[in-house]
Amino acid sequence: MPLRLLPVEKDELPELYKLNRILAAEEGQGDLFVADFGSYRRAFLGPCPLLRAHFIEIDGERAGFAIHHFKFATYTGRKVLYIEDLYLLPPFRDERTIDKLLHKLEDLMRELKCRRIELRVLDAFSLGKERFVEAGFQPVEKWRVYRKDPLSQTGFS
Template sequence: MIRPATPDDIGTILRFVRELAAFEREPDAVEADEASLHVALFGEHPAAEAVVAELDGAAAGFALFFHNFSTWTGKRGLYLEDLYVTPAARGRGVGAALLRHLAGLALDRGCGRFEWSVLDWNAEAIAFYRAKGAVGMEEWTVQRVTGDALTRLAGRG
């Protein structure tokens, strides 16, 4: 079962984010806490949305997503920031159900694209996504500015 996240899910979502960060070899990189996630998902101006996957009555995974926009399509897109399935639930269709649910949301909302990033060393995830019809954007690279570099770029440091 896939359902929209509620404020009661914040603790579970944060735990899943931390587990995902550990899997992605960045266990100390999570700066979010329950308060910041609550504001981001349920505040006055939510920045993102989340859904929770349940299996046998327990949370087994989640997906956190938001809308972006493509000038090429002239439509907004759905960007999947995080998809996580607990180790015990892997191989039981939870990840596929989350992707299918989000693809349906993208269609229902008139999105021109459904996109996400995956670490290049995560061959199992890449194979899973390819089997679902995803196409790698090999010619594109992600660019990121954070911390002091962001402050300098903004001309504030």
């Protein structure tokens, strides 16, 4: 069962947008998905693209996607591959496929000359967080994510 990561081409961006909307709904966050297609076009195809994406293909069939961007590790002076969204369609969510996918992402990290891979996952992550640990990913317990959304009612007034 060959698994490949294929860069998302310009004409495939609508499919990526649709699949990401499905991901948000499956995670119970469909109400948070407010991005319009124009914002995707600007983020992926603008003069200085913010994001890159790959479709996951298994045996010639579209099986999901990975959206990523780069961070910079100031202590090591190297790029970090940050996986923003990772999605497999339900028929492909078996342990063997997830393991192959994690290895492919590691290959991509090396190909792009990154120091490491990082990602955040919801507690209810559907691909199984234990697969990440078994593949050598470690939870980073000493860091906590803080976020401020100017559209929320919290914070300074």
